[in-house]
Amino acid sequence: MLKVHYRLSDGSSLTVTAVPGTSLMQLAVDQGVPGILGRCGGYCNCGTCHVYLDPAWAAALPAPSVEEDTLLSDCAAERRATSRLGCQVKLTQELDGITVTVPSRQEP
Amino acid sequence: MSEFAAAPLPAHVPPELVRPFPFIFGTDTDRDPYNEFARQVHQGPEIFYALHAYPGGTPAWIVRRTRDLREIYFDTGNFSSKDFSPFSKLTGDTWTNLPVEFDPPQHGIYRAFVNPLFTPKAMAKLEDSIRACAAEFIELFRAGGACEFMSQFAFEFPIKVFLQLMGLPLALTSQFLEWEMGLLHNHDLAKIAQATRSVVAYLRGEIAARRAHPTDDIISYAVKGEIEGRKLTDDELVGFTFNLFIGGLDTVSTNMGLQFCHLARHPEHQRQLRQHPDQIPDAIDELMRAYAAVTTFRTCTSEIVFKGVRMMPGDKVAMSTTLAARDPEEYERPDEVILDRKARHVSFGYGPHLCVGVHLARREMRIAMEEFLRRVPEFAIRPGHPIRYHLGMIQPVELPLVWKPA
Numbered sequence: 356m357l358k359v360h361y362r363l364s365d366g367s368s369l370t371v372t373a374v375p376g377t378s379l380m381q382l383a384v385d386q387g388v389p390g391i392l393g394r395c396g397g398y399c400n401c402g403t404c405h406v407y408l409d410p411a412w413a414a415a416l417p418a419p420s421v422e423e424d425t426l427l428s429d430c431a432a433e434r435r436a437t438s439r440l441g442c443q444v445k446l447t448q449e450l451d452g453i454t455v456t457v458p459s460r461q462e463p
Numbered sequence: 464m465s466e467f468a469a470a471p472l473p474a475h476v477p478p479e480l481v482r483p484f485p486f487i488f489g490t491d492t493d494r495d496p497y498n499e500f501a502r503q504v505h506q507g508p509e510i511f512y513a514l515h516a517y518p519g520g521t522p523a524w525i526v527r528r529t530r531d532l533r534e535i536y537f538d539t540g541n542f543s544s545k546d547f548s549p550f551s552k553l554t555g556d557t558w559t560n561l562p563v564e565f566d567p568p569q570h571g572i573y574r575a576f577v578n579p580l581f582t583p584k585a586m587a588k589l590e591d592s593i594r595a596c597a598a599e600f601i602e603l604f605r606a607g608g609a610c611e612f613m614s615q616f617a618f619e620f621p622i623k624v625f626l627q628l629m630g631l632p633l634a635l636t637s638q639f640l641e642w643e644m645g646l647l648h649n650h651d652l653a654k655i656a657q658a659t660r661s662v663v664a665y666l667r668g669e670i671a672a673r674r675a676h677p678t679d680d681i682i683s684y685a686v687k688g689e690i691e692g693r694k695l696t697d698d699e700l701v702g703f704t705f706n707l708f709i710g711g712l713d714t715v716s717t718n719m720g721l722q723f724c725h726l727a728r729h730p731e732h733q734r735q736l737r738q739h740p741d742q743i744p745d746a747i748d749e750l751m752r753a754y755a756a757v758t759t760f761r762t763c764t765s766e767i768v769f770k771g772v773r774m775m776p777g778d779k780v781a782m783s784t785t786l787a788a789r790d791p792e793e794y795e796r797p798d799e800v801i802l803d804r805k806a807r808h809v810s811f812g813y814g815p816h817l818c819v820g821v822h823l824a825r826r827e828m829r830i831a832m833e834e835f836l837r838r839v840p841e842f843a844i845r846p847g848h849p850i851r852y853h854l855g856m857i858q859p860v861e862l863p864l865v866w867k868p869a
Binding site: 384394395396398399400401402403421422425426428429430431461462463 | 533536537571574575578579582583584585586587590744807811813814815817819821822825826
């Protein structure tokens with residue numbers, strides 16, 4: 356089991372417990388974390404599971420695929436260096452304690 | 464005498480699972496497809512076999528649980544999207560709608576090619592032009608205190624937006640509507656074939672024109688673009704453009720018709736959204752949930768047992784988002800429209816084939832609602848007019864609205 360902290364756009368924070376293997380998007384959807392839509396269910400299609408990783412964690416992950424990278428530039432909220440699509444970030448034990456910030460919008 | 468009644472049931476289909484599917488493609492009803500038909504179906508088995516479910520009157524398994532639709536949408540290995548659209552076969556042609564009729568892994572390659580055209584940011588660029596378009600339609604009938612919403616707004620507004628997006632002449636609006644009706648509101652196979660030929664001939668002309676003189680528009684993107692290091696073939700270019708044509712016109716019209724039908728019947732919701740237009744995006748989602756209109760199909764490719772039901776290769780499965788919309792195990796009080804419900808739904812599909820036009824469609828619907836509520840006072844359905852619905856895709860046949868004239 357591992358812990359994930361979601362920082363919401365209203366400033367509040369939600370900590371949820373995850374089983375390794377789920378994605379940041381699926382965990383948010385399953386646990387009712389607001390602000391992450393994941394309309395396509397995790398197929399890197401819709402750009403509605405955009406999150407900002409805390410910089411310390413961002414470096415620890417493999418780089419996005421070309422498809423993810425393309426969509427990240429066109430999400431509703433501005434792209435930052437720490438932007439990722441939540442559906443493409445698989446949680447492993449090494450990511451225990453990761454903090455992600457939920458952008459203010461997923462759909463313009 | 465119906466030949467279907469005489470045809471023997473396939474051996475693997477238990478007779479007790481044979482039940483009627485109320486949404487018979489190509490028919491009309493004045494009954495309520497949601498509060499009556501869907502509700503009735505949800506009182507029966509979770510999966511059943513309907514003899515006349517598939518267009519043309521052939522059988523299909525009907526799945527009604529939202530979670531089961533999600534599972535099948537994801538399970539592309541056992542449930543294929545191949546060949547679910549009849550158009551090129553009807554004309555003896557070889558193109559395939561892409562990406563909708565492909566399965567992974569080829570699907571992903573095509574979908575990654577199309578996705579950049581319809582991203583949240585790309586569609587945000589259309590805000591002003593979509594708003595101007597909506598306003599233009601509304602101003603034509605606002606002062607008169609009445610409109611037939613389908614023919615005076617819902618059908619043509621998405622076509623105009625589509626033509627602008629594709630860089631095609633707006634003067635083609637009525638031609639596109641005629642083709643759309645021929646392809647999608649028709650059960651005469653010869654007429655569907657004729658409409659298909661006309662649309663494909665037109666699209667081939669536009670493709671050729673952009674080969675000769677490429678611009679920045681969507682057809683040029685496909686002509687100039689590459690997949691797996693090569694240009695798209697003629698068939699792929701037709702499949703790409705035809706998929707866009709059939710994907711985003713009638714579906715948007717139908718959802719707008721159903722949404723405005725609801726608002727016309729629920730003045731309290733009109734009042735709420737007039738006072739709080741910032742609530743419109745969530746309202747659109749809830750209305751799309753409650754009035755899910757589209758049923759697509761999958762074909763089973765293996766012998767499998769799905770939720771206790773044996774399915775064989777070749778079996779059709781109806782993905783009725785209309786039924787999933789009212790699943791009492793998924794939604795509390797499913798027949799109640801709660802504008803800030805914010806629940807997840809499958810009205811745009813789910814999984815790899817999630818509607819690529821989702822951001823465009825939601826924008827069109829939001830702007831239509833914003834502009835209509837801003838410009839038109841409280842409206843109702845013309846008294847004494849019962850609403851009839853096309854079935855297949857659920858669509859109001861006519862929606863006469865009335866309000867206090869200016």
